[in-house]
Amino acid sequence: MEFEILDAKGAVLNRIVADEAFVQANFPGKYRRVAVQGGASSFNPAPHILGVQAELDRVARSFGYWIDATAPMQSAVTYADEPAVAKFQTAGRTLRAWRSKVWESFYVVLAEVQSGNRSAPTLVELLAELPKPPSPEQISNGVA
Template identity: 50%
Template sequence: MTKIIYLLDAATGVFMGESLHPLDPVETERAGEPVYALLNPLLAVEDAPPNTPAGMRAVRSNGAWTLEAVPEIPEAEVPDPELPPVPEPSDPPQPTFEERVEALRTEVQAYMDAMARSLGYDDIKTAVTYAEEPAVAKFQLEGKAFRAWRSLVWEACYALLAQVQAGEAEEPSKEALIGLLPPLEGLPDPAPPAPPAPPAPPQPDEPIEQPE
């Protein structure tokens, strides 16, 4: 035979649930029949609690069951999550002197290439290759002019940048640097225009046929 016991909260006497009544193994073996263990009345009882309506709970007090309202559990206040501070916008890093110098060198190289392309070459390196090619005098003269000009340009560019680094001159903008470079000289004079073609000689008048 199975018996049900009713568990209690030892501190408050509140009904906690049901369980099977444990047997006393020693007494059961001695008696030859089930003998249930003694109960601690603070932890379990054999009489069932009354029906408990919603919002109520059964409590064991002074050997009897009573009903009481289930106390409301205050909701724990959940603090608002702390958002990380928004970093203040910072100015973008300024380029170093070496980076600015490299940008100026790139601008100078692009300027010389553009000058060579204006005369039909791919770039200034291509134009310079014609300096030692005598097959076409015009191309050779242009190649020599570009080769000399390239050396003068880089000499002036590096001299100015050295003054800037030493604090002897202000750092120029890309546009201002181009205006400080030596001009391209030594190009052959353009071929004179061809003279106009002589007018066609006048054609003799055709004879007028006389009627017969």
């Protein structure tokens, strides 16, 4: 569902797509549900894009790619083409392949929403639909 987040005077601060329980817990009394007008074409994917990228970065950070705290996934995939240390190259290639699969899946969902073939998922629902992150064993063995 889409919500407007409001300031103390009722002015709109932001518009988000989220589960109502999340909005109630994080913005009690400071939101209103937005009536969807114009069908699927009114869907704004920007919050979902940011959420997917945050999840990619979270996973890369969990494997130790945190030197560039603003872009851990970007940092991780730079190792994919670096043969000097095989384990880093393997991890970089595995994370890069997973990242590609995640974005491919995201854009399939986005096309379905924009065409009106499905309703827009919440970010939580979307993340649950995307390919699962590689395990530590997959990172070590180079399987995405």
